[in-house]
Each structure stands twice: as structure tokens, then as C-alpha cells.
Amino acid sequence: MAEHAPSLSANQEEKLERLLATAAEIFAEKGYHHASIRDLSRRAGVSLSGIYYYFSSKEELLFMIQDRSLRTVLSELKRKLAGVDRPEEKLRILIHNHVGFFAQKMAAMRVLTHEYDALEGGYRDKIRDLRLEYSNLCTEILRDVRRSTGAGDVAPLNVATSALFGMMNSIHAGYQAGTVPAERLAEHLYRLFVGGFIGHRPRSASVGRGADS
Amino acid sequence: MAEHAPSLSANQEEKLERLLATAAEIFAEKGYHHASIRDLSRRAGVSLSGIYYYFSSKEELLFMIQDRSLRTVLSELKRKLAGVDRPEEKLRILIHNHVGFFAQKMAAMRVLTHEYDALEGGYRDKIRDLRLEYSNLCTEILRDVRRSTGAGDVAPLNVATSALFGMMNSIHAGYQAGTVPAERLAEHLYRLFVGGFIGHRPRSASVGRGADS
Secondary structure: OOOOOOOOOHHHHHHHHHHHHHHHHHHHHHOHHHOOHHHHHHHHOOOHHHHHOOOOOHHHHHHHHHHHHHHHHHHHHHHHHOOOOOHHHHHHHHHHHHHHHHHOOHHHHHHHHHOOOOOOHHHHHHHHHHHHHHHHHHHHHHHHHHHHHOOOOOOOHHHHHHHHHHHHHOHHHHHHHOOOOHHHHHHHHHHHHHHHHHOEOOOOOOOOOOOOO | OOOOOOOOOHHHHHHHHHHHHHHHHHHHHHOHHHOOHHHHHHHHOOOHHHHHOOOOOHHHHHHHHHHHHHHHHHHHHHHHHOOOOOHHHHHHHHHHHHHHHHHOOHHHHHHHHHOOOOOOHHHHHHHHHHHHHHHHHHHHHHHHHHHHHOOOOOOOHHHHHHHHHHHHHOHHHHHHHOOOOHHHHHHHHHHHHHHHHHOEOOOOOOOOOOOOO
């Protein structure tokens, strides 16, 4: 948030979230460079000075969309992973958390995947660090899965990690068809990925549907 | 190509390819909306009138990058698939063809994945049709793989198709690390994907490396 607005009331926090969601929609539709704070003012029905109370610039707005999305998806993930021991279950949680979160925030997902390069300087460094933290966490889980299942070396962990993120972020294309609920979609992606990664079907104890053979 | 340049000599064709590759680099770096024909002129060392001999507008340039990439990757794929019967081998060919092609054309891949929305009108319709043709071909191969292996319904075919493209296009992120040759990377992705899709390791007769268990 802007330097001059260090703490927000619950009401302001809600307004900020709404502005970020609307800005993400506009950036996703027009592209960051084509969008303006004036577009946001118009669409959100908030005056320019009302917007500048929360953001000092369009750059900060772009940063905050990415920063909040990544922080939220990461902190939710860490919360859900606490106390979970089985590596395959951790991987399942990661996929469900990512797909569940971004199915609700498709515009933010698009901003994260398409407008990372539009960030500059310190903003870019901070987002790069968060992305790295997220992908390292994913790699660690994959390492655990491999170790615990005795799976062979189908792919190096960095390749598997980036393939998994590519797969999860494909919901951007696939999900708009809108035929599959996010929970089911996440389970499909989990089964697609983990089956290839460990070389056999996952033990399906925690899978909502029965075995499909 | 521009309406006023209906047929090109081999020399001109080569120059056109070079201009398209340079334009893809510029669009990938700056984003389509931020790039100009003047940037292309400067980087390629070709006069504006030299460029306008091949393209009537920046829009046409964007269209041609996408059109040529998709047509080439599709026609190469169809050529390689001719005479191949085994569905898993077809899938393997598709993945190797896509990864092999775009590993050499990372800028074009980025333009295809990031700047589709920047296309308008008839240009957009044509690229949408090519994308659809490509993804339908992929879906048909997956349907054959499922049928021939008796694989269960891990994921609906449209979800599996878009997950596979997401995975293949992840080389955009992963490949820049540059640690894995394109051929190896394609084989990793094939094994990651097909193992999950059919629920067991692929028969590895056609796989260059030995079984990894």
C-alpha cells in the first residue's frame, strides 16, 4: 500500500481488495501498459483522489496485485501443509490450493503470468523473490514425493516444477470453458501430474472419486 | 504477407523470415503495444520502406509471426505423423515437435502465448482457427492413446489437452535456465505427461534412454 497509508480499517481493507480485483480485471483485458488509473476510477466508481489514497502509482497497483496474490496463495498453502506428513498429500494440497485460489482470481493469474515483465526495480525484485519461494517450496515437495515413493528420475526437479506450474496455470485457458468445477479440475491435474511423476497411479485414499480403471 | 507482395524470391523469403524473427524478439521484450515498426527498422537494419514492402502494418506483423509459427509447427507435425500408427508414439512426436520447434523460437512462443489477445478482427479469427486445429489434433491423439492403452478417465480430454499445452509452453520459463537440451526436455515432458495420462510408464521401446526405475 502507499507509504502515506500505513494502516487500514477493515472497511478500507475491503475497499482496497475491491480496487485490486477491478484493476486486475482491467489489466487482464487491456494489458497493463494500455490501462490507466482513470480506467480504474471509472470502472470502480471511485474518484482519482480516492484511488491515490491507496496507491501512489499504476506501478504500485501492478505490484500490489501480484504481491497480494502470491502472498495469499503461499500463506494459505503453508497453513494447509502444517501437520501434513505424506508427500503425495502435500503435492495434492499444493495443486488444490493453487487451482482453487486462481479459479476465483483468473484476472490476477493473468496479471501474474503476463505482466511480471512490466514490473521494474525493487517491485520486480520482491515479486521475483516470492515466485522463487513458491517454486522452491514446490520443488521441495516434489523431492519428498520422489524420495518417499522411490520414483525414478522421469524429469529433473526443476523441469517437473515448471511443468507443474505450466499445467496449473493452463486453467487460464481451460477453465474459461467453465465445464469443470475448480475442485474437480484440481483433482484431474493432480492425478495427471503425480501419475507421470511417480510412474504409477497415486494411492487414492484421499481422492474423492473412486479409482477410475 | 502484404497484399502488394504476392510472391517472394528465395532471397526475399529469407529476409522476411529474419524480419519476423527480429520482430518477435522485440514484441517479446517490450510487449506488442510498446513496440514500433521503427524499433524493427533499427534492430534489423532495414529501412522503413524496406519493411513496408513485406508488411502493411504492425498488426499484420503480429499476425504473421503467429500465423507462420502455427502453420509451421502444424505442418511439421502432420509430416512426422504420416505413417505412424501407435498412439503413444504420435503423442511423443507431438511433444517433441512442439518443444523442438519452440525451443528455437522462444520469442515466437511468447508472442503466441502473450499477444493472442492483441489480435483483432479477421487476423484473430484466423489464428483462433489454427489454434483450434492444433488443439483438436492433440485431443484426437489423446483419445487414441486412451483407447489403445485402456487408460481410465484420469482427466477429461479437454482438460488433458490444455494441461499438456500448459506443460509444453512452460519451457518458456524452464528452458531459459538452459540446463537441458530441447530433445531431453521434450522426452522428460513426454514421460511426465503420458505416465499420468495412461496411469503407468509408457512402453519405452522408442525412448532414447533406458528405463529409469
